[in-house]
Amino acid sequence: MKIINNNVVLASDDHEDVVVLMGRGLGFGVRASDPVDDARVERTFVPTAWHPPEHITAFLEQIPAEHLAVAEEVVRLGRRELGEHVDDHVVIPLADHLSFALRRAQEGVEITYPLRGEVLHLYPQEVSLSRQAIALVDERLGTRLPDMEAIPLALHFVNAQFRSADMSKVVELTEMFAAVLTEVGIYLGLRLDEDSLQVSRFITHLRYFARRQDGPETPTSTFSSLYSSLRNTHPREVDCAEHIGAILRQRQRWAVGQDEVLYLALHISRLAAGATTS
The missing domain is CATH 2.30.24.10 (CAT RNA-binding domain)
Structure with a gap:
């Protein structure tokens, strides 16, 4: 000891x-x-590799105990609402952010965060949880954080899925998800409803696809007959999926095989069915 x-x-x-x-x-x-x-x-x-012992001990010496307790309560709420990936590894970065946010709020300093529109549309569940967290902080500590704080808090919960120490990865992925949605709309000549269930499912698929990029390569060509059938019935959607796959290979260096193009095409077909012509 x-x-x-x-x-x-x-x-x-x-x-x-x-x-x-x-x-x-x-x-x-x-x-x-x-x-x-x-x-x-x-x-x-x-x-962990991104939170070594000396980092944790330095943090515990600096952060007020009541800020840590609220962060733990928010993480427990997040685990119930979003899933087991919101685990105790989120406590330290979340408490760190909350502590600085509380200090800014008490000093009357308000920050404008980038990607506000993208985060609100791409991560509605995380934003909803973040707003609950803001209310909980107010209830427990008597300080009301600005509504804008829901944006970085939501990114912390998104980042929990990737278990990364670097929030820039989530920012980069958020920009990429928004760009892909825009590209699908332009390619098909459709106006996508960003608040729709279809868009939410598409973004969820992209998030899990991004997470799989750090794991072993998935075998391809499992559904070649289904791919051929979909190409016959929904050629535009398959062409769009192949276009998106090429973008992901080029810009993100992702491994995008035929099976993944099929999944993208299925989601894009659902997006097209619920969209209007632009």
Whole structure:
């Protein structure tokens, strides 16, 4: 065990992995050779490549405990509303953001975030959760954050799906998702309803497709007969899907096989069915 301060220590779990433990008086009057008093442990943080132990301990020394508690409550709410990918790894970056946002709000400083329109249309569930988080912060801490804070908070919840330390990846993907939607509309000569269920499902598909790019390559040509059938019945949509696939290969360096083009074409067919001519 390594004592950081009276309330934070570094220790090893049952698998000999380093964890950061927090609890009132957990490090007070103890030695490195002493066992951890489990009854005093209030929070356990598991370090990662992007949040090493020294990062976590420095954070815990700087962030007020009440800000951390609200962030944990928001993450629990996010897990219920969005899924298990909103896990404890989100707590630290979320608490860090909330703490700075609270300071800005108390000082009357308001920031305009880019991609506001894109985030509102592409991530409606995350935006809804972020607005609940703003209300929860107000209820727990008595400070009302500007409505604009729903934008970066939503991106934190989107980023949870990719488990990335770098928010720039989510910003880049958001710009790309918006560009793909625009490209589909232009290619087919349609006006897409950005608030429709079809658009929401299309963006969800792109998000999972983006996540799969970091995993093993998916075998292709599983649905060649279905691909041929769809090309006969919906040639424009398949052509559009191949066009989008070429863009993703060129701009994002994504692996886009025939199966993925098929999935894109199916989603684009649904988009076309619910759109109006531009």
